[in-house]
Amino acid sequence: xxxxxxxxxxxxxxxxxxxxxxxxxxxxxxxxxxxxxxxxxxxxxxxxxxxxxxxxxxxxxxxxxxxxxxxxxxxxxxxxxxxxxxxxxxxxxxxxxxxxxxxxxxxxxxxxxxxxxxxxxxxxxxxxxxxxxxxxxxxxxxxxxxxxxxxxxxxxxxxxxxxxxxxxxxxxxxxxxxxxxxxxxxxxxxxxxxxxxxxxxxxxxxxxxxxxxxxxxxxxxxxxxxxxxxxxxxxxxxxxxxxxxxxxxxxxxxxxxxxxxxxxxxxxxxxxxxxxxxxxxxxxxxxxxxxxxxxxxxxxxxxxxxxxxxxxxxxxxxxxxxxxxxxxxxxxxxxxxxxxxxxxxxxxxxxxxxxxxxxxxxxxxxxxxxxxxxxxxxxxxxxxxxxxxxxxxxxxxxxxxxxxxxxxxxxxxxxxxxxxxxxxxxxxxxxxxxxxxxxx
Numbered sequence: 001x002x003x004x005x006x007x008x009x010x011x012x013x014x015x016x017x018x019x020x021x022x023x024x025x026x027x028x029x030x031x032x033x034x035x036x037x038x039x040x041x042x043x044x045x046x047x048x049x050x051x052x053x054x055x056x057x058x059x060x061x062x063x064x065x066x067x068x069x070x071x072x073x074x075x076x077x078x079x080x081x082x083x084x085x086x087x088x089x090x091x092x093x094x095x096x097x098x099x100x101x102x103x104x105x106x107x108x109x110x111x112x113x114x115x116x117x118x119x120x121x122x123x124x125x126x127x128x129x130x131x132x133x134x135x136x137x138x139x140x141x142x143x144x145x146x147x148x149x150x151x152x153x154x155x156x157x158x159x160x161x162x163x164x165x166x167x168x169x170x171x172x173x174x175x176x177x178x179x180x181x182x183x184x185x186x187x188x189x190x191x192x193x194x195x196x197x198x199x200x201x202x203x204x205x206x207x208x209x210x211x212x213x214x215x216x217x218x219x220x221x222x223x224x225x226x227x228x229x230x231x232x233x234x235x236x237x238x239x240x241x242x243x244x245x246x247x248x249x250x251x252x253x254x255x256x257x258x259x260x261x262x263x264x265x266x267x268x269x270x271x272x273x274x275x276x277x278x279x280x281x282x283x284x285x286x287x288x289x290x291x292x293x294x295x296x297x298x299x300x301x302x303x304x305x306x307x308x309x310x311x312x313x314x315x316x317x318x319x320x321x322x323x324x325x326x327x328x329x330x331x332x333x334x335x336x337x338x339x340x341x342x343x344x345x346x347x348x349x350x351x352x353x354x355x356x357x358x359x360x361x362x363x364x365x366x367x368x369x370x371x372x373x374x375x376x377x378x379x380x381x382x383x384x385x386x387x388x389x390x391x392x393x394x395x396x397x398x399x400x401x402x403x404x405x406x407x408x409x410x411x412x413x414x415x416x417x418x419x420x421x422x423x424x425x426x427x428x429x430x431x432x433x434x435x436x437x438x439x440x
Contacts, residue, residue, distance in 0.1 A: 013189075013219070014212040017182050019062055022070070026208070027175040028059055031166055038063070038166060047071045047115060049136050049143040051151050051160070054168025057207030060146035063168075064117040067144065073113035074098045076141075080123035088131045091116050095141040114141040121145030122154030129156045136162050170206025177201060179211055189219045189230075196232040202253075203239075214239070253284070257292060260335075264293075265300045269339040276335045286328055290316035293334050304344035304420030311337055342420030350413035357411070364405035397432060400439025410436075 019025045022032060022042060031038040041048060047067060052060040068075035076091045095114035116132070118124070136143045136159075143163060147154060151165055171179075180197060183189045192200070204211035218230060221238050260275035279289060294316060297308040315334035319327030373383035388398040404410055416426035 012212075013183060013216040014209060016186065016188065017179065017212065019066065022066055025059060025062065025066070026178050027171040028063070028168055030169065032063075037164075042067065042070050045071070047073065047113065047142040049163040051121065051145040051147060051155060051163045051165045052168055053147050053149075053151050053165055055170050055206060056148055057204075057209035057211070058168040058170060059208065060168060061117070061119065064115065064144045064146065068115045068117075071113055071115070071142075073115045073142070076114060076116045078116065078118045080118055080120045080128075085128055085131055088128065092135055092140065095135070099140065116141045116143055118143070118145045120147060122147045122149040122151070126156055129159050133158055133162070171204075171208055172206070173201050176204050176206070176208065176211055179208055180215065183212070183215050189215050190222050190228050192230040192235075193232060196230050196235040199232060199235060256282070257284075261292065261296060261300075264296050264335065264339045265343065267339055267343065269336045272335050272339040273332060276332060280328060286319055286324060286331060287316075289331055290319055290334075293331065293338060296338055299348045300343055300345055301338060301341045301420075302344045302347035302422075303425055304342040304346075304417065304422045306421065308338055308341045342422075344417040344419055344422050346414060346416050346422060350415070353413045364408065367402070367406050370403065397435065399432075399435040 022039070025032055028038075030036060033039060041050075052063060054060060065075060067073075074094065076094055078087045078091060091114075095116070098112040098114050100111050118132075121129070132143050135141055143159075145151075145155065145159075145163065151160055155163075177197070180189070180192065180200070184191070200211065200214060203214065218235070218238060222228075222230060227234070256275060256279050260272060260279065263271040263275055276289065280286065290312070294309070294312040297312040301308040312334050315330040318330035321327065322330075368382050369385060369387045371378070371383040373379045378384075388401050390396055390398045390401075393399070402410065414429075416422035416429060418426065
C-alpha cells in the first residue's frame with residue numbers, strides 16, 4: 001500500500017492503475033468471472049489458503065490484496081527472495097495481535113483476520129515452507145502464495161495439500177489494450193499510434209507489469225521531448241534495436257520459429273542454427289525454444305532416433321540449471337543433433353490417426369480376456385479367461401492373439417519408415433505380423 005504522504009501523481013503507474021475492486025481487474029475471467037472459482041470465494045465471505053500460479057505480470061499480488069480488502073483482513077507481505085524464518089515469526093506475531101485475546105474476540109473488540117501473502121513462494125526451502133503449516137491449520141492466518149513455477153514441484157506437499165491452486169493466464173492482446181486505455185484515461189501516457197501500440201502489446205507478451213513499466217518510460221521520455229503523440233519510429237528510437245528486429249508474439253515470431261522447425265525437419269544444421277540464434281538474439285525466451293525442440297524431437301524424429309527426445313529434455317534441464325547465456329549452448333547442441341538425426345513422423349501420424357478413429361467411433365468394450373480379475377466375482381464373470389501370457393509363449397509373443405475390441409479388425413496405425421532405428425523396428429513388426437497371419 002502506498003504511503004499516505006505520497007501524491008498519486010508521484011506514485012508508479014502500476015500503483016496508480018492497480019485495481020481497487022474485483023470488477024476493475026483485467027483478465028483472469030476464468031477465475032474471476034461470474035460463477036467462477038475465485039469470484040465465488042470472494043463472495044462467500046470465508047477466505048481460504050491458496051496458491052496463485054502464473055506467469056509474471058498476471059495480477060497475483062493484486063488479487064491477493066483485493067482478497068484482503070474483501071474480507072477486511074490485515075495484509076502482510078513476505079518476499080521469499082529477501083525474507084526468511086524471521087519474517088514468518090514477525091507475521092505470526094502480527095496475526096496474533098490482530099486476532100486479539102479470547103475475551104476481546106468474544107466481546108467483538110478484536111478478532112480481525114490476517115492474510116499472509118508470500119511472493120515467489122517457491123524460493124522458500126522446505127523448512128521455511130513448513131513454518132507456515134501449524135498456523136494455517138490453527139486458522140491464525142490465511143496463507144496466499146504466489147509463484148511462477150509449477151507448485152507441484154516447488155511447494156511442499158504438506159503445504160500444497162492445505163491450499164487451493166489457482167492457475168492464472170498471461171493477459172491477451174485486448175486485456176493489454178485496456179491497460180493502455182486506462183493509462184491514457186488518467187493522462188499518464190500521450191496518444192499512441194496504432195502501429196506503435198501493437199508493437200508495445202507484442203513486446204509486453206502478456207505481462208501487465210512489463211507493459212506498465214514500458215509505458216512509464218515512454219511517458220517520461222515524451223514529457224522530456226514535449227511530445228503529445230507517440231509514433232512507431234519514435235518508439236523504436238527510445239526503446240532500442242531489440243524491438244525493431246524481434247516482434248515477440250507477432251507475425252515475425254511465428255515466421256522465425258517456423259523457419260527453425262522446417263530447417264531442423266529438413267536436416268540442415270547450419271540453417272537450423274542460424275534461425276535458432278536469430279530468435280535468441282531477438283529476445284525469444286529460451287524456455288519456449290526448449291519446449292519447441294522437445295516437440296520437434298517427438299514429431300519429426302520419433303523412433304527413428306529415440307535418443308533425440310532424451311537429448312532435448314536434457315538440454316531443457318541444463319538450461320534450467322545454468323540459465324543464460326551458458327545454458328543456451330546446450331540448446332544449440334540439441335538443435336544441431338536434431339537436424340542431423342534420421343527423420344520419421346510415423347509416431348505422429350499414428351497418434352493422429354488413432355485419435356481421429358476414437359473420436360469417430362466412440363467407446364468399445366474391453367474384451368473379457370484382456371480384463372483384470374482381482375476378485376472372485378470378476379473371475380466368475382470370465383474376466384481374464386483365456387488370456388495368453390506372452391512371456392510363456394515361444395519368443396515371448398502370443399502369435400494370433402487379438403488385443404483390439406471384439407469384432408474390430410486389427411488396424412495398422414504405426415508404419416515405420418526406412419530410416420534410422422525404425423528400419424529395425426519395421427523388420428521386427430513385419431515378422432510379428434507374419435506370425436499372426438500364420439495362426440489364422
